[in-house]
Amino acid sequence: MALLAMRTVTAACLLYCIISGIESIKGNEELNLSTSNATTGSIHEERSFAHGNEGRCDVLYDNKCFTLIISMAKMTLGEAEAVCKAAKGRLANVYGEEHFNLLRALIRSRTPIGHSGNYAWLGMTLDTKTRRVKLSNGEWAPYTRWHSRAPYESPRPYIGFNVVCDNTNINAQGYADEWASHRIEGALCESKVPWER
Template identity: 65%
Template sequence: MVSMTMLAVTITCVFSCVIGGIESMRGVNQKFKVPAGNTTTAVIDEQRSIAHGNEGRCDVLYDRKCFNLIISRASMPLGEAEVVCKEAKGKLANVYGEEHFNMLRALLRSRTNIGAGGNSAWFGMTVDESTRRVKLSNGEWAPYTRWTKSRPYTPSRPYIGFYVHYDNLNTDYQGYRDLWSSQTQHGVVCESKVPWEQ
């Protein structure tokens, strides 16, 4: 008799958790209505949901800043990446030194799909076209720069993406790539204040 009662309570708890999860997802979907038939809007909606799901955690904690990698099912141009970071209450990330670069490179490699050659993400840095040097989003020169082989192009493109090769950590194809804003990356790294100090 006691075991039947415990079984009934367990089933009720599981059922409540499942229904609660569905209601929670419904709430997220209600917040960002997607017009029927608009695939691009549906992808942006998915990215926003992922961004909201990242609130309160840090993939990488560095110098009292929180860095989160948000990967999209469909690659995104720079404008969409900016929206995703804004939804996550952050901005496109900067790289603040060699140690930080290596931490973010490891993060991108860890989120590469099995069988994919590599992974890429937007960052908030830009290329000064006259000097080909990298600037942080605040206009200061970047303290550390590592380009992939043959980059930046001549003339250079103004925006920065970060590419990592899945198989080989020491390859020349790990680092920054200069891009046009219309080009796409697999995701974006967003920078924000650490959640417990906001």
């Protein structure tokens, strides 16, 4: 019975990702930037699960688009970088506490059916000597919030953003240090807003 339930959930997730991916590709034929206003950013109402989502924003913050791309096959850091490059962006930075909370809500909202949480690569790195997080441009990150198990005793240089569905479990929300070969569900991409290209 448990095996049947697991197969049903897996099939539902796969079907959902395929349908969402098709909608994402179709959406690229027409630039669709409908957003709902937030305090300082905007959250895009549509989902992006496929390559080729140039011009689409899941979160608009400080004149930058942030798009979450999920892969049921999971991705290494190199694969996540390639996915973001194909979407005309790069792996994302987190620019402050408010931005962290917007991205956390986005990642939580894309948790696959049957999973307790979701995990996405970021473009930031960990200085393994000082244990401080750096943005992709080499500057120190303005805001750092670690998952309860991170950083590891022997720190790893790359950063993922781990989020659980239970919003009350504050300790299970935040950055985790990883090896580039580790496979996780998503890539959080950052790009210029389309109207400023």
